[in-house]
Amino acid sequence: MTINAKICGLSTPETLDAAVRAGASHVGFVFFPPSPRHLARERAQQLAARVPHHVARVGVFVDPDDALLDASTSAGDLHILQVHKTSPARVAQIKARTGLPVWAAVAVKERADLAAAATFAGAADRILYDAKTPPGAALPGGMGVRFDWTLLQGFRHPLRWALSGGLDPHNVAEAIRMTGAELVDVSSGVEGAPGEKDVAKVQAFLAAVQAS
Numbered sequence: 411m412t413i414n415a416k417i418c419g420l421s422t423p424e425t426l427d428a429a430v431r432a433g434a435s436h437v438g439f440v441f442f443p444p445s446p447r448h449l450a451r452e453r454a455q456q457l458a459a460r461v462p463h464h465v466a467r468v469g470v471f472v473d474p475d476d477a478l479l480d481a482s483t484s485a486g487d488l489h490i491l492q493v494h495k496t497s498p499a500r501v502a503q504i505k506a507r508t509g510l511p512v513w514a515a516v517a518v519k520e521r522a523d524l525a526a527a528a529t530f531a532g533a534a535d536r537i538l539y540d541a542k543t544p545p546g547a548a549l550p551g552g553m554g555v556r557f558d559w560t561l562l563q564g565f566r567h568p569l570r571w572a573l574s575g576g577l578d579p580h581n582v583a584e585a586i587r588m589t590g591a592e593l594v595d596v597s598s599g600v601e602g603a604p605g606e607k608d609v610a611k612v613q614a615f616l617a618a619v620q621a622s
């Protein structure tokens with residue numbers, strides 16, 4: 411089975427190009443001002459223009475309003491929208507408004523959290539299981555927090571899905587083995603500092619995924 415990988419929160423041409431060259435299937439651009447990975451629209455457009463057609467460009471949002479969605483999608487350079495802290499009803503609206511596939515993040519700490527995945531059936535195109543960040547944390551994602559992957563074992567997934575949260579070049583093979591993920595997503599595990607991707611770590615992560 412081919413396992414795909416999304417490198418999230420890319421913000422420079424050098425690291426974006428490195429992720430593409432090393433085999434990322436998806437690249438993520440964050441549109442959330444409190445994040446160290448936040449991109450202004452113009453910057454995102456410049457980066458998106460560098461991405462070859464076989465690599466999917468994912469816009470990452472936190473419960474976006476229509477104005478942000480419209481501004482972010484008007485150039486037509488996003489293929490997928492990934493939304494955090496967004497209700498199923500709003501996910502359905504976003505999909506209808508933009509005509510784009512939508513991935514809904516489900517924040518996981520304990521088994522009961524997985525029940526939220528089913529509420530997105532008929533609304534989202536994919537579930538991104540991500541670790542629940544601590545109460546009061548600045549960000550709902552991109553914090554390098556992982557959850558207990560055994561929670562996904564035997565779980566009947568209501569939709570296609572991806573695994574995220576605290577992955578890095580050293581643990582991603584084990585995460586894939588334990589969960590059977592067909593798509594993995596990483597941000598801080600391939601950074602040298604918050605918001606600064608490390609090319610060697612990006613390459614090591616993608617090599618570990620490809621060897622799985």
Ligand SMILES: O=C(O)c1ccccc1NCC(=O)[C@H](O)[C@H](O)COP(=O)(O)O
Nearest residue numbers: 418445551552553554575576596597598
């Ligand atoms: O990365 C961010 O700054 C971010 C901000 C707000 C919402 C989501 C965000 N990231 C979403 C992602 O897809 C991350 O890759 C995912 O949460 C995993 O992050 P990490 O645990 O750091 O690998």
